[in-house]
Amino acid sequence: DSGVTQTPKHLITATGQRVTLRCSPRSGDLSVYWYQQSLDQGLQFLIQYYNGEERAKGNILERFSAQQFPDLHSELNLSSLELGDSALYFCASSPSRGPSGNTIYFGEGSWLTVV
Amino acid sequence: KNQVEQSPQSLIILEGKNCTLQCNYTVSPFSNLRWYKQDTGRGPVSLTIMTFSENTKSNGRYTATLDADTKQSSLHITASQLSDSASYICVVTPAEYGNKLVFGAGTILRVKS
Numbered sequence: 001d002s003g004v005t006q007t008p009k010h011l012i013t014a015t016g017q018r019v020t021l022r023c024s025p026r027s028g029d030l031s032v033y034w035y036q037q038s039l040d041q042g043l044q045f046l047i048q049y050y051n052g053e054e055r056a057k058g059n060i061l062e063r064f065s066a067q068q069f070p071d072l073h074s075e076l077n078l079s080s081l082e083l084g085d086s087a088l089y090f091c092a093s094s095p096s097r098g099p100s101g102n103t104i105y106f107g108e109g110s111w112l113t114v115v
Numbered sequence: 116k117n118q119v120e121q122s123p124q125s126l127i128i129l130e131g132k133n134c135t136l137q138c139n140y141t142v143s144p145f146s147n148l149r150w151y152k153q154d155t156g157r158g159p160v161s162l163t164i165m166t167f168s169e170n171t172k173s174n175g176r177y178t179a180t181l182d183a184d185t186k187q188s189s190l191h192i193t194a195s196q197l198s199d200s201a202s203y204i205c206v207v208t209p210a211e212y213g214n215k216l217v218f219g220a221g222t223i224l225r226v227k228s
Contacts, residue, residue, distance in 0.1 A: 002158060042220040043159070043204070056215050090158055104149075104216070106158035 003027065004107035006091050012113045018079040021110045023091030025072055031055065032074040033092040033104065034066055043090065049074055050097045081114045117142040119207050119219035127225045132195055136222045138188040138205030149206040150179050150190045153221070159204060162190070195226045
């Protein structure tokens with residue numbers, strides 16, 4: 001158990017809908033990262049938050065947004081969903097502002113299926 | 116462009132045998148290189164993390180090596196077990212400000228009895 005908790009574990013929704021994925025980082029970790037992993041593809045970095053502030057942005061679509069709350073949990077909002085958004089979405093956390101030198105712990109992921 | 120390439124793409128070995136997975140990267144300068152194990156449908160789990168000044172790091176039956184001059188890393192698995200069947204991902208952290216992890220596509224290892 002990495003200590004990173006993601007909910008829901010599985011989600012099936014229709015095209016055009018909006019979903020929210022939730023992540024609780026490891027106790028004491030200030031950074032939260034979101035990644036997307038499509039079938040048979042590598043992990044794609046979406047966005048990072050550090051202590052409530054956006055720290056780094058990757059290939060995140062404009063239809064997607066995220067935030068980190070004062071209690072450090074984070075949410076990833078996906079809207080106007082398309083079939084191609086079906087993927088495994090991972091949250092990861094680490095104690096520091098950047099990934100250098102620290103182990104980054106991944107949650108078990110949220111499986112999103114868009115039908 | 117920062118890239119991480121892994122080989123082979125997939126590998127099948129017999130239980131008890133050793134194997135070595137390769138990782139070549141173009142990320143420079145970099146601050147560290149990590150190996151993760153990802154079981155199908157699960158989150159990646161960290162195996163090793165090495166700074167640019169380290170040459171080798173072990174974690175049980177897993178040994179990672181790093182040659183910063185040739186920009187190559189390898190992950191050696193000794194006495195493989197069925198539970199080693201997974202995807203192994205090489206990840207490099209650039210040293211630049213605002214650094215973002217650069218992920219390899221992974222090597223899919225299958226250990227069969």
